[in-house]
Amino acid sequence: MSAPRSKPKVILLGLNELNFDFVEQYAKRGSLPNFARLLNQFPLTRTIAEKAYPNLEPWIQWVTVQTGLSFDEHGVFRLGDIVNHQHPQMWEVVAKKYGASVAAISPMNASNQLAGIEGAIFVPDPWTQTAVTAPTDVRMLYEGVAQAVNDNAESKITASSAAKIVLGLLRNLRLASLATCARLAAGARQGKWRKALVLDRIMADVFIRQTSRGEVEFSTLFLNAGAHIQHHYMFSSSCYNGPLRNPEWYCPPGADPIQEVYQLYDEIVGDVMDRFPDYRILICTGLSQKPNPKLIFYYRPRNHEALLREIGLQFSTVAPRMSRDFLVTFESEEAARVGEERMRSFKAPNGDAVFLIDNRGTDLFCMLIYTNEIEKGFAISNGEVTIQDFDTRVILVTIENGIHQTTGYLIDTGAGRAILGQEAPEIPLTEVFHRLVNAFEVA
Numbered sequence: 001m002s003a004p005r006s007k008p009k010v011i012l013l014g015l016n017e018l019n020f021d022f023v024e025q026y027a028k029r030g031s032l033p034n035f036a037r038l039l040n041q042f043p044l045t046r047t048i049a050e051k052a053y054p055n056l057e058p059w060i061q062w063v064t065v066q067t068g069l070s071f072d073e074h075g076v077f078r079l080g081d082i083v084n085h086q087h088p089q090m091w092e093v094v095a096k097k098y099g100a101s102v103a104a105i106s107p108m109n110a111s112n113q114l115a116g117i118e119g120a121i122f123v124p125d126p127w128t129q130t131a132v133t134a135p136t137d138v139r140m141l142y143e144g145v146a147q148a149v150n151d152n153a154e155s156k157i158t159a160s161s162a163a164k165i166v167l168g169l170l171r172n173l174r175l176a177s178l179a180t181c182a183r184l185a186a187g188a189r190q191g192k193w194r195k196a197l198v199l200d201r202i203m204a205d206v207f208i209r210q211t212s213r214g215e216v217e218f219s220t221l222f223l224n225a226g227a228h229i230q231h232h233y234m235f236s237s238s239c240y241n242g243p244l245r246n247p248e249w250y251c252p253p254g255a256d257p258i259q260e261v262y263q264l265y266d267e268i269v270g271d272v273m274d275r276f277p278d279y280r281i282l283i284c285t286g287l288s289q290k291p292n293p294k295l296i297f298y299y300r301p302r303n304h305e306a307l308l309r310e311i312g313l314q315f316s317t318v319a320p321r322m323s324r325d326f327l328v329t330f331e332s333e334e335a336a337r338v339g340e341e342r343m344r345s346f347k348a349p350n351g352d353a354v355f356l357i358d359n360r361g362t363d364l365f366c367m368l369i370y371t372n373e374i375e376k377g378f379a380i381s382n383g384e385v386t387i388q389d390f391d392t393r394v395i396l397v398t399i400e401n402g403i404h405q406t407t408g409y410l411i412d413t414g415a416g417r418a419i420l421g422q423e424a425p426e427i428p429l430t431e432v433f434h435r436l437v438n439a440f441e442v443a
Helices: 018-027 033-041 056-068 090-098 136-150 160-174 176-184 193-215 225-236 257-274 302-309 333-344 432-440
Strands: 010-015 043-049 102-105 121-124 220-225 280-284 290-291 297-301 317-320 325-330 354-361 364-370 394-399 402-405 408-413 424-430
Touching: 010 257, 010 432, 018 257, 033 257, 056 090, 090 102, 090 220, 090 432, 102 160, 102 408, 121 136, 136 160, 136 193, 160 193, 176 193, 176 257, 193 225, 193 257, 220 225, 225 257, 225 290, 225 394, 225 402, 280 432, 290 317, 297 302, 297 364, 302 317, 325 402, 333 354, 333 364, 394 424, 424 432
Parallel strands: 010 220, 010 280, 043 424, 102 121, 102 220
Antiparallel strands: 043 408, 280 408, 290 402, 297 394, 317 325, 325 364, 354 364
């Protein structure tokens, strides 16, 4: 009688929106040795997400990856809204159906439904209000990082958050990463994108340590600095050959932030491959980006609560979300309706709307949508109230260099060997979920 087969060990690395045409160019120059090794050994697959551009948001498409459902099937349109649904997610499926030990580190727009599963680890993304299931040191680190990320545009980290990050790092940051983090932190004044690199290096170390502690059988890590930096700095990449350039005050001449984040990811990929040689590793991007054909400026409120009070809103709470988004709650649907009308009434000097509002009953999901440059002395008005010097009330999030496209990429070390010259096949993005779950079904 043969012995029962052991459970497979699988890792999913979510490198959000990474462009593999850029990866291949940097790899050919010798800058990305670990990606080069993967591309030489394993096939590159293109994933295809939604066709409608409004649905090409990462917080929609990562729900698809994590549930195996298309947008029409899962219906999750806003970041954080996954908490209003009960869709089974991949780590819950393999934990409950196959008894695998699981760890999910910062998956985008995911809810914690792992209650009662012994040893399970769940650390949410910084924007989704759901429970943390993790050791105390990881919980503290998460709380500090979440504050830092949500205030990233203003580069503010509170003393409390800094203390939590330091305490969490003492338990989770590997000695080998200290030099990387120190170098990036030292260069953050000249290139503020490097702060995002530090955070991704930290989260990767949390992932490595938590996966190693119990030899977790299925673990997943989501990293967002690559997508963030491409949106901001694609025009500054040596792989970009279009006509647009970022101003020197925005990105120093000669700097290539995209190469920097790709090199960090190459380092992380190498660490994971070396530390977990017996794991099947899948690298998924969800989407990718293409160059924006024009200059678009994105802003967010500097102080959400103060701005809304100045506009004249009577609300209960306001919660910043990713980038330009924020959620405003009211005591009643009528109060929310009045608030919606008030926000819609404010216009820029050229007549353009300032806010986009999605009324959801007692909540307003809002976005600051004015995309021209907001210069000194800029004012908004509704004819009754004028807010002078609006430029002092907002923060530049980005000059939008990269925009989303439906094509994503997948490398799967369990999908056979690469064939030289073979064109990358295409699969629906929903297939990533089924491929991961089937790895445990087959076993």
